[in-house]
Amino acid sequence: MRVTNMSEAIRFHFDVDGENFSSAGEASVMVKKKLRQLGFSPDVMRRVSIAMYEGEINMVIHAHGGTADVIVGEDAIEIILADKGPGIPDINKAMQEGFSTASDNIRALGFGAGMGLPNMKKYTDYMQIDTEIGVGTTITMRVNY
Amino acid sequence: MHLSDFSQAVSLKHLCGPTADDFDGVYVGDLLSRAMSHIQAGNLWITIMNNINVVAVASLTEAAAVILAENVSLTPDVFEAANEKGIAIYSSCESAYDLCVSIAKSADEHQ
Ligand SMILES: Nc1ncnc2c1ncn2[C@@H]1O[C@H](COP(=O)(O)OP(=O)(O)O)[C@@H](O)[C@H]1O
Ligand SMILES: [Mg+2]
Numbered sequence: 355m356r357v358t359n360m361s362e363a364i365r366f367h368f369d370v371d372g373e374n375f376s377s378a379g380e381a382s383v384m385v386k387k388k389l390r391q392l393g394f395s396p397d398v399m400r401r402v403s404i405a406m407y408e409g410e411i412n413m414v415i416h417a418h419g420g421t422a423d424v425i426v427g428e429d430a431i432e433i434i435l436a437d438k439g440p441g442i443p444d445i446n447k448a449m450q451e452g453f454s455t456a457s458d459n460i461r462a463l464g465f466g467a468g469m470g471l472p473n474m475k476k477y478t479d480y481m482q483i484d485t486e487i488g489v490g491t492t493i494t495m496r497v498n499y
Numbered sequence: 500m501h502l503s504d505f506s507q508a509v510s511l512k513h514l515c516g517p518t519a520d521d522f523d524g525v526y527v528g529d530l531l532s533r534a535m536s537h538i539q540a541g542n543l544w545i546t547i548m549n550n551i552n553v554v555a556v557a558s559l560t561e562a563a564a565v566i567l568a569e570n571v572s573l574t575p576d577v578f579e580a581a582n583e584k585g586i587a588i589y590s591s592c593e594s595a596y597d598l599c600v601s602i603a604k605s606a607d608e609h610q
Contacts, residue, residue, distance in 0.1 A: 376576055379555025383584070386559055396540065403559040404536050411531075411552075464548045469532035477536070 364392070364426040370410055370435075372419025375463065381422045382407040392426065398499045401477040402431055405495050408470035409435040415460050416440070417491060430479070430496045441487040449475065500524075502543075502564065502589070505605035509591045509598055511566070515578045519587035522563035525602060527595050531556050538562050543602075545595045547571050553588075554580040564588070568595040 356367040366388060368381035382403055389399045406422065413420040417439020425432040442448045449471050456466025475481050480496040501520050502511060523541035528534050529548045538544055538560035546553065549571045557565050564587040567573070571590060573581075581588050591598060 376551045376580070378552060379559065383555055383558050400540075400560075407535055407555070407559055408532060463550050464529055464531040464534075464552060467530040467532040469530075469536070473532060473536050 363428075366422075366424040368422040368424075370413050370419045370422055372414055372417065372437075375414065378411055378414045379407055382410050385424050389426075389431070394431075394499065398431070398497060401497045402433065404477045405474045405481075405497065406433050406435075408474050409433065409493055409495070411465060412470050413437045413439070415456060415465050420490075430498045433478075433495045433497075434492065435495075436490065436492040438490040441489060441491055442483065442485045443487060445483055445485065500543075500602070500606055501609075504609050505601045508601045508605070509593045512590050514567070514573055514581075514588045514590055516581040516587040517585055519564035519589075525599065526562075527599065535560060545598050547595070549573055549577065551577050551580055553577070554584055554586050557586045557588075558584045562586075566591055566598060568593060568598055 358365040366385060370381055371377050385406060386399055386403050389402060410422060413435060417437035420435060420437030423434040447453055451472045452468040454466045454468035460466050474495060478495040479498045482494045485491040500522050503520055522543040524539060525543045526538045527545045529546050531552055535556050540561035541563050543564055544557060544562040545566045545568055547568050549567055553565060554577060567590040570592045
């Protein structure tokens with residue numbers, strides 16, 4: 355984790371390992387700890403945790419890992435998840451509750467409920483998906499506080 | 500509610516992490532996305548999912564403790580992660596349903 359403290363914002367940067375399920379969720383756990391130290395309310399921590407965890411897991415199970423940046427701004431927490439995975443062919447379909455392309459192996463671990471993207475949308479105030487087939491996906495989310 | 504109120508009835512076994520007693524409400528489920536968005540802080544989480552991701556979800560949701568139903572066991576990596584993150588994990592031979600019945604019964608008795 356890299357922490358940069360500029361005058362206007364605190365930034366956290368994480369590399370999310372795509373090979374290793376045992377570290378999946380690690381960045382989210384770390385961010386939650388930081389937000390608690392910064393005195394954020396349980397509600398804000400909960401929303402950031404859910405959104406970031408789902409995004410982090412998606413990068414691990416669908417995109418061979420990526421990076422996560424969290425920026426604590428003046429009135430919002432911004433989460434940017436970027437990967438060089440396969441991209442999302444049909445965003446509308448991917449956003450539907452229950453839609454998942456996860457393999458049986460992944461499902462056996464408890465993932466693949468098809469609730470990740472819908473929950474990321476539901477628990478944040480802003481979400482944008484930029485994706486290109488064969489190039490990667492960047493998801494930007496904001497939780498206002 | 501307290502684990503100690505029904506621990507004997509379900510042969511609760513402490514596997515790793517700190518010991519826990521107090522909890523407030525129960526969540527039952529194995530799909531991690533569902534668990535992640537439905538477990539409330541202080542809940543007891545009953546599941547048969549025993550991989551390392553249970554530790555991250557329990558930590559993020561601030562579950563009071565995890566009970567692995569049906570005598571599900573843990574691998575050493577999960578053991579280690581739970582100890583490190585301070586997640587209390589127990590196991591019981593009972594099914595999730597029977598655990599809930601025992602918890603409900605003990606809640607009635609201790610009202
Ligand atoms: N970062 C990503 N890269 C490529 N595909 C993704 C990514 N995130 C999500 N997807 C696609 O969108 C689908 C729905 O995602 P989600 O709602 O999180 O459900 P789940 O992860 O349980 O499959 C996934 O099954 C996958 O096909
Ligand atoms: Mg997902």
